[in-house]
Amino acid sequence: MQQLIDGYARFRSNVFPQHSKLFERLAKGQEPQALFICCSDSRVVPExxxxxxxxVLFPSRSVGNLVPPPTETSSGVAATIEYAVRVLKxxxxxxxGxxxxxxxxxxxxNEKLELLPAVRSYLEHAGPSSKWLTRLLKGATSMSFEQKLQLLTEANVIAQVQNLRVHPAVDEALKKNSVRVHGWVYDIGSGGIEQFDPAQGCFRPLLESQAGAAVSTSTEQERKIA
Ligand SMILES: [Zn+2]
Structure with a gap:
């Protein structure tokens, strides 16, 4: 805990004064560029x-970056999606993932979830695609656990994107071409991000899929409040 208090002290004494103009602007409102639905994992830090x-980012964090289907209107994720798309646009x-x-x-x-009923229940939202893939992978003895894990992680992102697209707010925005939906997987060890390419049916490096677009490396983009 002391590490957190010390960090806050540094924020108050150094970081906040250096970025006072930014915080002055933010105090009046927000205009985030993206709703970022990711896992609660402490090693995933989108900012x-x-x-x-x-x-800049409007985050929605939950175990397994799951998007419950729109029939589950009481989920916090559904409320976050609705607010981000309809109000913040x-x-x-x-x-x-x-x-x-x-x-x-x-x-x-699955047996490791016995002591975690809330997690197990929430993971039901991993959806039919993931359940189907999981059953398929359990019989795939030639695949390593790591290979299965990667495939499931990718399949889960695709399944959650499908759930996301049918949420009423997102469905409306997609029909008006006012929102784009993306499925990514972030690799903690390498820092790499791969993006799902629906046309090719595979994940490709995010920067490769941006080929042709200028990738700025300016100091403006590299700055970080830390
Ligand atoms: Zn996770």
Whole structure:
């Protein structure tokens, strides 16, 4: 805990004064560029990876970056999606899975969830695609656990993107072409992000799929409040 208090002290004495103009602007409102749906995992820090200031990403974090189907209106994720798309009008929604995800491991090793009824219940939202894939993978003896985990992580992102697209707010925005939906997987060990390419039916490096677009490496983009 002391580490957190010390960090807050540094924030108050150094970081906040250096960025006072930013916080002055943020105090009046927000206009985030994307709803970022990712896992609660402590090693996944979207603001650091995307190098963005407060106010840029509207995060929704839950175990396994799951998006419950729209029939479950009481979920916090559904409320976050609705608010981000209808009120904040974010132009992009990203579902971002990650390597070494405890939730995905839990699905593969179901017996480890016995003491975690809330997690197990929530993981039901991993959806039919993931359940189908999980059953398929359990019989795939030639695949290593790591290979199965990666495939399940990717399948889960695709399943959650499908759930996301049928949420009423997202469905409306998609029909008006006012929102784009993306499925990503972040690799903690390498820092790499792969994006699902629906046309090719595979995940491809995010920067490769941006080929042709200028990738800025300016100091403006590299800055980070830390
Ligand atoms: Zn995770």
């Amino acid at each position: 650091m990876v995307m190098q963005c200031d407060p106010g 974010v132009p992009d929604v990203i579902v971002c 990650h390597s070494d995800c405890g939730a995905m491991k839990g699905i593969l090793e």
